[in-house]
Amino acid sequence: xxxxxxxxxxxxVSALGLGCMGLSFGYGAPTxxxxxxxxxRAAFEKGITFFDTAECYGPFINEEVVGEALEPFRKEAVxxxxxxxxxxxxxKGLDSSPAxxxxxxxxxxxxxxxxxxxxxxxxxxxxNVPIEEVAETVKQLIQExxxxxxxxxxxxxxxxxxxxxxxPVTALQSEYSLFYRExxxxxxxxxxxxxxxxxxxxPLGKGFLTGAINEKTKFEASDFxxxxxxFSEENRKANQTLVDLVKTIAQQKTAAPSQIxxxxxxxxxxxxxxxxxxxxxxxxxxxxxxxxxxxxxxxxDNISLALKNIEIVGARYPQQLQDxxxx
Numbered sequence: 001x002x003x004x005x006x007x008x009x010x011x012x013v014s015a016l017g018l019g020c021m022g023l024s025f026g027y028g029a030p031t032x033x034x035x036x037x038x039x040x041r042a043a044f045e046k047g048i049t050f051f052d053t054a055e056c057y058g059p060f061i062n063e064e065v066v067g068e069a070l071e072p073f074r075k076e077a078v079x080x081x082x083x084x085x086x087x088x089x090x091x092k093g094l095d096s097s098p099a100x101x102x103x104x105x106x107x108x109x110x111x112x113x114x115x116x117x118x119x120x121x122x123x124x125x126x127x128n129v130p131i132e133e134v135a136e137t138v139k140q141l142i143q144e145x146x147x148x149x150x151x152x153x154x155x156x157x158x159x160x161x162x163x164x165x166x167x168p169v170t171a172l173q174s175e176y177s178l179f180y181r182e183x184x185x186x187x188x189x190x191x192x193x194x195x196x197x198x199x200x201x202x203p204l205g206k207g208f209l210t211g212a213i214n215e216k217t218k219f220e221a222s223d224f225x226x227x228x229x230x231f232s233e234e235n236r237k238a239n240q241t242l243v244d245l246v247k248t249i250a251q252q253k254t255a256a257p258s259q260i261x262x263x264x265x266x267x268x269x270x271x272x273x274x275x276x277x278x279x280x281x282x283x284x285x286x287x288x289x290x291x292x293x294x295x296x297x298x299x300x301d302n303i304s305l306a307l308k309n310i311e312i313v314g315a316r317y318p319q320q321l322q323d324x325x326x327x
Contacts, residue, residue, distance in 0.1 A: 001046075004271060007170030008196075011197070018052065020051055020277065033068075056082070074113070078118045081119075119170060121152060124154055138167055171198065173275075174199075196271075245306050259290035263293035
């Protein structure tokens with residue numbers, strides 16, 4: 001797989017990463033540990049070198065799985081993890097105090113079986129801790145050799161700019177896909193200006209862009225999508241027009257809909273690295289194939305034209321979670 005550079009300090013990663021969250025958290029029952037380890041190792045063997053986790057996925061289980069899976073080839077892999085929640089629990093509120101950041105890093109290093117974290121993100125902006133204080137703390141950890149690069153997740157333009165002045169931000173991780181294009185307005189221009197990479201999570205619209213979900217789909221009781229307004233039955237039905245567009249292009253290109261969605265993202269900027277997640281080997285292989293699909297300028301222009309006539313219905317988060325983003 002081709003490589004891409006995140007940020008202006010030279011962090012090289014595979015053009016697609018693997019979002020590991022869903023193996024332990026968010027989308028129903030956790031994958032059995034042995035299977036999860038096998039899937040991550042299969043991803044590495046197929047060319048993926050960039051793996052995304054966080055202390056709150058589980059909480060804690062996901063980092064342990066990633067650490068075990070990547071231990072045999074740790075030097076060749078790039079691991080990203082995150083801090084930002086009270087006790088590492090995303091249901092308990094935000095905590096990016098310097099003491100908490102340092103404690104998270106020590107615990108994550110042990111779970112990940114490593115002596116340094118390649119990319120450390122603030123998971124959500126904490127309004128009670130100035131971003132300058134957060135950036136300064138991560139800067140110290142970088143100087144100590146415990147962290148290599150600094151990232152932000154779901155941060156707003158002003159926060160990105162302020163953090164970057166203290167410690168260069170290597171990457172922003174936020175949602176971006178054909179299903180959610182809000183970053184195009186303000187975020188992508190500031191990332192380009194400052195030389196910061198972009199790591200889109202949910203690049204397949206939480207599975208919607210694969211074409212495997214419709215208004216009749218029933219999610220497991222613990223599946224996060226049950227509380228997402230965009231995934232209500234009526235909104236899934238209304239948003240099917242976008243999936244139909246992606247399916248049509250996929251048929252023309254003899255590709256899978258997921259591959260078109262990923263190819264579209266990769267075509268937007270050379271410093272965009274999507275991190276699709278999956279629990280299934282055949283989906284992993286399908287996603288990796290998306291990095292080889294080329295969309296011409298004419299095809300991209302046609303997609304842009306079609307998107308102007310498609311209105312996406314429903315918020316991407318329930319209000320209490322939306323309140324945490326874009327700060």
